[in-house]
Amino acid sequence: MCYNLRENNNGGEIVLSKELVHEIIATVLKYGGDFAEVFVEKRYTNTFEMKNGDLENASSGNSFGVGIRGFLNTQAVYAYTNDLSRESLLNVAKRVGEALGEIKIKDLTLNLTKKEFENKHIVLLYPEDISKKKKVDIMKRAYHSAKKYSDLIKQVVVRYWEYNQNILVANSEGVFSEDNRVRTRLMISAVAEHNGVMETGFYGPGAGMGFEFFDRIDVEEAGKLAARTATKMVKADPAPAGKLPVVIANEFGGVIFHEAVGHALEATSVAKGASVFAGKLEQKVATECVSAVDDGTIPNAWGSTNIDDEGTPTRRNLLIEKGILKGYMIDKLGGRRMNMEPTGSARRQDYTFAPTSRMTNTFILPGDNYPEEIIANTEYGLYAKRMGGGSVNPATGEFNFAVNEGYLIENGKITKPVRGATLIGKGYEIIQKIDMVGNDVARGQGMCGSISGSIPADVGQPTIRVSEIIVGGRNK
Amino acid sequence: MTYNEFKDKIFKLAKEKGFEAQIYYSKNYEFSLRLANGQMDEYKDANSSSISLKVLKDGKIGSASTTIFDSPERLLEEAITNYEIIDSNEENLFYDGSGEYLEIQSYYGEFEKLSVKEKMEKLNKMFEIASKKENIMMVPMTVYGHQTTEVSMANTLGLDKTYKGDGGYAYLSVVAKDQSPRSGFWYGLAPKPENLDIEKISEMAVKEAVSKIGSKSVKSGKYRVILRSDEFASLISTMLIPMISAENAQKNMSPLKNKLGEKIASEVLKIKDVPYYEGSLSNASFDSEGVPTKEKTIIENGEFKTFLYNLKTAKKEGKESTGNASGRGIAPINLLVESGEKSFDELLKELNNGIIITSLEGLHSGANPISGEFSLGAQGLKVENGEIVSGVEQITISGNFLEMMKKVEQVGNDMWISFGGTITPSVIISEIDIAGNE
Numbered sequence: 001m002c003y004n005l006r007e008n009n010n011g012g013e014i015v016l017s018k019e020l021v022h023e024i025i026a027t028v029l030k031y032g033g034d035f036a037e038v039f040v041e042k043r044y045t046n047t048f049e050m051k052n053g054d055l056e057n058a059s060s061g062n063s064f065g066v067g068i069r070g071f072l073n074t075q076a077v078y079a080y081t082n083d084l085s086r087e088s089l090l091n092v093a094k095r096v097g098e099a100l101g102e103i104k105i106k107d108l109t110l111n112l113t114k115k116e117f118e119n120k121h122i123v124l125l126y127p128e129d130i131s132k133k134k135k136v137d138i139m140k141r142a143y144h145s146a147k148k149y150s151d152l153i154k155q156v157v158v159r160y161w162e163y164n165q166n167i168l169v170a171n172s173e174g175v176f177s178e179d180n181r182v183r184t185r186l187m188i189s190a191v192a193e194h195n196g197v198m199e200t201g202f203y204g205p206g207a208g209m210g211f212e213f214f215d216r217i218d219v220e221e222a223g224k225l226a227a228r229t230a231t232k233m234v235k236a237d238p239a240p241a242g243k244l245p246v247v248i249a250n251e252f253g254g255v256i257f258h259e260a261v262g263h264a265l266e267a268t269s270v271a272k273g274a275s276v277f278a279g280k281l282e283q284k285v286a287t288e289c290v291s292a293v294d295d296g297t298i299p300n301a302w303g304s305t306n307i308d309d310e311g312t313p314t315r316r317n318l319l320i321e322k323g324i325l326k327g328y329m330i331d332k333l334g335g336r337r338m339n340m341e342p343t344g345s346a347r348r349q350d351y352t353f354a355p356t357s358r359m360t361n362t363f364i365l366p367g368d369n370y371p372e373e374i375i376a377n378t379e380y381g382l383y384a385k386r387m388g389g390g391s392v393n394p395a396t397g398e399f400n401f402a403v404n405e406g407y408l409i410e411n412g413k414i415t416k417p418v419r420g421a422t423l424i425g426k427g428y429e430i431i432q433k434i435d436m437v438g439n440d441v442a443r444g445q446g447m448c449g450s451i452s453g454s455i456p457a458d459v460g461q462p463t464i465r466v467s468e469i470i471v472g473g474r475n476k
Numbered sequence: 477m478t479y480n481e482f483k484d485k486i487f488k489l490a491k492e493k494g495f496e497a498q499i500y501y502s503k504n505y506e507f508s509l510r511l512a513n514g515q516m517d518e519y520k521d522a523n524s525s526s527i528s529l530k531v532l533k534d535g536k537i538g539s540a541s542t543t544i545f546d547s548p549e550r551l552l553e554e555a556i557t558n559y560e561i562i563d564s565n566e567e568n569l570f571y572d573g574s575g576e577y578l579e580i581q582s583y584y585g586e587f588e589k590l591s592v593k594e595k596m597e598k599l600n601k602m603f604e605i606a607s608k609k610e611n612i613m614m615v616p617m618t619v620y621g622h623q624t625t626e627v628s629m630a631n632t633l634g635l636d637k638t639y640k641g642d643g644g645y646a647y648l649s650v651v652a653k654d655q656s657p658r659s660g661f662w663y664g665l666a667p668k669p670e671n672l673d674i675e676k677i678s679e680m681a682v683k684e685a686v687s688k689i690g691s692k693s694v695k696s697g698k699y700r701v702i703l704r705s706d707e708f709a710s711l712i713s714t715m716l717i718p719m720i721s722a723e724n725a726q727k728n729m730s731p732l733k734n735k736l737g738e739k740i741a742s743e744v745l746k747i748k749d750v751p752y753y754e755g756s757l758s759n760a761s762f763d764s765e766g767v768p769t770k771e772k773t774i775i776e777n778g779e780f781k782t783f784l785y786n787l788k789t790a791k792k793e794g795k796e797s798t799g800n801a802s803g804r805g806i807a808p809i810n811l812l813v814e815s816g817e818k819s820f821d822e823l824l825k826e827l828n829n830g831i832i833i834t835s836l837e838g839l840h841s842g843a844n845p846i847s848g849e850f851s852l853g854a855q856g857l858k859v860e861n862g863e864i865v866s867g868v869e870q871i872t873i874s875g876n877f878l879e880m881m882k883k884v885e886q887v888g889n890d891m892w893i894s895f896g897g898t899i900t901p902s903v904i905i906s907e908i909d910i911a912g913n914e
Binding site: 060064155276390 | 512513515516517518519520521522523524525526537538539540541542543544551554555557558559560561562563564565566592614616649651656657658659693696697698727728729731804837838840841842844846847848849850851852853869870871872873874875909910911912913914
């Protein structure tokens, strides 16, 4: 494949003039509040769906909208519109200011200077430059690979999703920055049937890249992974129920840290005191083998951006170091409440949501053990090879997540497949029970839902072992 | 460009190129107030609109959408490029707008009439009721909001329908003091503010949290349970709705394929799809293809009566659409599990010994509508001799949804209306697998 290198696609795309942006900010402050922010978003999306190897749905979307936010101390008002006329935008700005009230800044001296930064996430092949047919060809390759994996595979659904998002963020502190985010993802669901029982397998690799993503991954292998899970699980017995040691494989296994710990380290819950980790900085919260980071700077990762959705540059935030709590993920409003600096963690699905603190790419750092060693050291337990999604209540730390592909470990060996396991526990308890950490870190891609919508996020980890965890399965 | 100008232009251009065209225009208004520990956390006041276009030729469809109404040419072009890559042989159709449409009132405009101050007062009241209750240490989130949606659908076959609906909601989460914190959450929704009982919503959230104080896990085993109405609604939405889609059955993705006319559930269950249910915010007189909605029985005396169809899946089986097209898939308008006779308290006596499931977690990942298997985190209340004796935490419930539907012994009369229009009572289930800490 040959690449047409070109400059970062940002700039020139956003049609709101700097003068109008300035006027919006000034209008908010004229009517009330002590901080104003404008978020302008333009997005082009393609979603395709293939069943039985035929492309059934193809849809493209163009959206354009503006979010206007104001603060008064730690209170926030948010409005959005996709009526882009000057009159409408200034009217929305006025409503935001009036809703805040009290402090009215009449003469605003504001120097909006566009901040240039190095683009760490170079895109080579933009979605709009690649023919749709080429995209469909990728889907067919994934379909055929999954379908021919086994006679048990009765259906394969392949979804293709990509978007090109241009944003402009400006605020009354002088921020005026643009960013371009391109995301590409392939999602394969396979259905296997055996003796009237059906099971599914899923694999959904994605990246902060354009179409060149498909030169970096093995599309056929992705199809096989989805098919493998379905075929293994359709013949599996139900997982055992009760408290067991669990070895969780690398990559998407990191969903355990994301749910059990990550969400409770977001300012969204910490600032309200509604997190079990509030007020615990520098305290020991996990076993010494646990260190973890949230890193929004990893080039072209699924959860990476140059700047967050408030215009703060993203960075690598150390969360836990050798079991000691080192940091939270903080947005501007959370920062005001916690009296701490924002950490480049403000994210939102799109202009219809106000930003809040969210994870980007979150993962447990590598430890000393080989994965084989971890298995060999486990007498009896569950091996969670592929995880599904999960959720958590940050206020109580109670999490749950699903094991999509699981096996029993007996006498230090992986033995028979088991299905239908869910793992539950309390985050602050579980990270004190991680007793072995492998050296095989990998990341997997997911969508993370919270109060600012659904956003792409990487989870990751090496193979780890939790000494005991409640496994939801069937009783004998 | 106005909507009408945009539409006329698209229809004309599409016809010139030999396509039928259909437009779905939606205009939304959203207002919400959110408190964090009693302080204004978010005040949202927003308008948005979008146009989705479908073009049709030779049974194939291409789609495109936009929020910028400047270029009908570009939108049409995009839909046609999508049309060109479709290689499925399935026949898609548009509907001409014939037939009888129910008259349904779905817009009242009462929430919009409230001043911001009045809404703020309601919100503050919800917060105060909850925060002043004994044992409550924190009220991290209190929300009061409402939305209005206007939809216009039109196509080149003559369909021309509009819909306007509104409704409001309120919810809160509270945290109760205990050795480890206990959370409570409750929500309500209503077409008019006078029907949105904020006092009750606050009190229910508190009750939920306080009832968990001192909760413990239980021994793993098989238990008789009450699945409370709100959680039964969640499980039904996640599992049954995809299973009764004709498309999923045709595509080998529903365990109910080939099961029409069979007993798939307990005799005591009657499940219908109804276009109107008082208090629901999902009522509709036409579906997302413009087809009139109608009432139909899905399960009666435990017997599976019908799948739900859109135009395409109905045509495939030589049937008529049941008026259940929903976005890109198929879904009921209001999925109603018909009420039984007994109150919740009577169910409790009937249960005698067992567990009430009051919360299910991880439905998006731990419940699989294709295999029918579920394994979910749960919380609940332990019942001994017909009385609630303590809270239950750190358990999972698991099983096969269709097997579970056969084990429904009793149906209550405590109807719950969910956001998505699933309306269910509480049920007693004779046996379910629970995993705990022993």
